[in-house]
Amino acid sequence: xxxxxxxxxxxxxxxxxxxxxxxxxxxxxxxxxxxxxxxxxxxxxxxxxxxxxxxxxxxxxxxxxxxxxxxxxxxxxxxxxxxxxxxxxxxxxxxxxxxxxxxxxxxxxxxxxxxxxxxxxxxxxxxxxxxxxxxxxxxxxxxxxxxxxxxxxx
Numbered sequence: 001x002x003x004x005x006x007x008x009x010x011x012x013x014x015x016x017x018x019x020x021x022x023x024x025x026x027x028x029x030x031x032x033x034x035x036x037x038x039x040x041x042x043x044x045x046x047x048x049x050x051x052x053x054x055x056x057x058x059x060x061x062x063x064x065x066x067x068x069x070x071x072x073x074x075x076x077x078x079x080x081x082x083x084x085x086x087x088x089x090x091x092x093x094x095x096x097x098x099x100x101x102x103x104x105x106x107x108x109x110x111x112x113x114x115x116x117x118x119x120x121x122x123x124x125x126x127x128x129x130x131x132x133x134x135x136x137x138x139x140x141x142x143x144x145x146x147x148x149x150x151x152x153x154x
Contacts, residue, residue, distance in 0.1 A: 001030045003033070005107075022082055032092070034075075034092070035093075035107065037096045037097070118149075119147060
């Protein structure tokens with residue numbers, strides 16, 4: 001493993017996966033990138049909330065860059081997880097804005113851009129029918145990523 005990419009969300013399973021990836025990257029001297037993602041709907045919701053706050057306070061806020069918001073989230077979660085470690089974990093953070101249906105493809109593209117050879121993702125248990133109807137993020141990663149994939153089931 002030379003460069004690992006960990007895809008996170010704000011759940012215990014994602015935090016556990018990040019901790020495991022951090023330990024492995026530290027022990028092997030690999031690069032580690034922590035990637036968070038948000039949907040365009042979440043971006044719009046944040047913008048709407050800012051607008052309400054601006055009206056209530058009579059102030060003006062600049063609209064945040066969406067990928068920066070996701071990256072800031074990745075940094076916050078990584079700091080929380082790695083602060084509990086005895087050793088220091090070197091990592092970078094990244095964020096993407098993507099529709100959930102396109103998430104696997106975008107994560108793979110990001111991993112390839114970064115030169116990652118190992119992906120860490122959390123998968124959900126679904127019935128075969130659920131996978132057929134809605135797709136399965138972890139399954140698409142497994143089938144389409146040209147490297148090692150570690151999946152933690154939620």
